[in-house]
Amino acid sequence: MPEQQAGYREIFAVREYRHLFAANLLSLIGDQLTAVALSFLVYQRSGSSLLAALTFAGSYLTWVVGGPLLSVLADRLPRRRVLLTCDLIRAGLVLVMLIPGTPVPLLVALAFVANLCRPPFQSARASLLPDVLDGDRYPVANGLDNIVAEVTQVAGFALGGLLITAGSAQTVLVVDATTFLLSAVLIATGLRRCAAATQAAAEPSGSWWSETTAGVRVVFTNRTLRSYLLLFWLSCLVYATEGVVAPLAGEYGGGARTVGLLLAMMPAGVAVGGVLLTRFCSPELRRRSMLPLAVLSCAVLLPVAGHPPLPVVLALLFVSGLAGAFSIPLNAVFGRAVPAAYRARAFGVAMSGLCAVQGLAMLGAGAAAEAVRPTLVVGGVALLATLAVLTVVATWPSPDRAPVSEPVREPVGV
Structure with missing residues (x-):
């Protein structure tokens, strides 16, 4: 029997997906705002194009470094907890960046650590979707998420630029921290508590490296x-x-x-x-x-x-x-x-x-x-x-x- 085609109404009828969708949208906006605000702030304080570029590129480099390693967390811990923790850590780090006189090297380091939360967050969310959405709802939701990601990338950069023009980089960072906190609230209120993906979570089968290479294998x-x-x-x-x-x-x-x-x-x-x-x-x-x-x-x-x-x-x-x-x-x-x-x-x-x-x-x-x-x-x-x-x-x-x-x-x- 052919699989029945789903629409956007069907996927948004699922409460957990509504919360995951909104939380992901806020986190994506927060990621873009972090990249824009920190690049501007680092360049403003240091005058170094290299440091500014390094701050911006960190959002992509962290996937290469942390993708296989940190995504282990989303399999070994309850995925709802991973999502919440990543959002709260990012919000806290962004607030630390607001402290006046924070040295530029520390700003770059804080941005890199904040970006390291992206791989486990996105991996945990991607892993939850097949469990939350059945049938054709899952690929339709993937399509919508992809569209939102493309639009958010452009809109987030534009919004960051407008906010910096209207206020300051610090204003953007405040908005940025708020997006992560709101995302955490949506996850806490909209996702049911769930166990880790495997029962081996409490007793890992080996070292962190072996857990990482298991996914590769x-x-x-x-x-x-x-x-x-x-x-x-x-x-x-x-x-x-x-x-x-x-x-x-x-x-x-x-x-x-x-x-x-x-x-x-x-x-x-x-x-x-x-x-x-x-x-x-x-x-x-x-x-x-x-x-x-x-x-x-x-x-x-x-x-x-x-x-x-x-x-x-x-x-x-x-x-x-x-x-x-x-x-x-x-x-x-x-x-x-x-x-x-x-x-x-x-x-x-x-x-x-x-x-x-x-x-x-x-x-x-x-x-x-x-x-x-x-x-x-x-x-x-x-x-x-x-x-x-x-x-x-x-x-x-x-x-x-x-x-x-x-x-x-x-x-x-x-």
């Missing part, structure tokens, strides 16, 4: 989960384009406005694609379109190598993002396939790997743009990503080449 020793993850990571190589938007805009004789347009196209495409996939496509169509869309998201940027007109480049970037929305149903399939006891660690591995792939791809693209024109770099990255994705598609584990969402057994030894 669950993903990479299973062909199905490994294929899901590789498809996601390798398709995201095209985001290396973001690393060369400034020289790309310069190639077309544009300035800051052109840079903004180039940066906005792919996120806008993902947001629109998320709506189309989750609201207007059946669950079966979503599953069967994932592989073609994954290939399209990379291959559509190949013509950029020929230096087409700027409007064509913008359109191609938008279509790339539109097709890149395949990651929304893929994320839902991945979440349901991972054993519940390792779900948070699996999401931590996925996100840390994504940050590493995107970061290295951007660095490589930037280095290549020193030697060749940026449009050729974008086309070359698209070719590399397309070939990589086709390799994964050629070895896809499902006989009918469409992912399924049955649970995957834990590998022996884990």
